[in-house]
Amino acid sequence: MDVTSFGIDHDTLLRGIYVSRKDTVENGVLTTFDIRMKEPNREMVMDTSVMHTIEHLMATFFRSHPLWAEKTIYVGPMGCRTGMYVIFKGDLESKDIAEIMKACYEYMANFNEEIPAAKSEMCGNYLDHNLAITKIECKKYVDEVLDCLNEANMTYPRQQG
Structure with missing residues (x-):
């Protein structure tokens, strides 16, 4: 079975930005x-x-x-609730998205408006939101990870054997 995430050493995995997989679709x-x-x-x-x-x-x-709207294919949560998956068009590396990801997390850390599409007609679980804690988590991620991103936060640790 070839599931990339099952080969990662989750016991040593740090917070960061990692390339999970690359897929060829037609000529991209x-x-x-x-x-x-x-x-x-x-x-x-x-x-x-x-x-x-x-x-x-x-x-x-x-x-x-x-710049990123046309490159964005998917944004969604990990089932284990330790992070997010984002799929972009292009043969990219973690360093290629570090700056835009920091801008995104700063945007979320400072967001003070109504949560987009958090209405019953637009969302299947519109009451399940928490902006206050989201802002805290996003600020923490910027301060502790994105502001000091290095190779250890961008290269998956692999399981031994």
């Missing part, structure tokens, strides 16, 4: 990024309301961005 490449906000099995995972709010804000940020 789609790059899936693992935006890891929590150290797996060592930190408390995020509440579903926070993950849901990040999903709405991150999707809004990228889909309205003048």
Whole structure:
């Protein structure tokens, strides 16, 4: 079975930005990024309301961005609630998206408006949001990870054997 994430050493994985996989589609490449906000099995995972709010804000940020809107394929939460997946068009590396990801997380950390599409007719679980905690989590990710991103936060640790 070839599931990339099952080969990652989650016991040593740090918070960061990782290339999860690259897929060739027709004559282009789609790059899936693992935006890891929590150290797996060592930190408390995020509440579903926070993950849901990040999903709405991150999707809004990228889909309205003048350069990244056309490159954005997907934004969504990880089932383990330790981060987000983002898929972009292009053969990209973590360093290629570090600046825009920092801008996105700063946008979310400073967001003070109504959560986009958090209405019953627009969202399947519109009551499950928490902007206050989302802002705290996003600021923490900027301060502790994105402001000091290095190779250890951008290269997956692989399982031994």
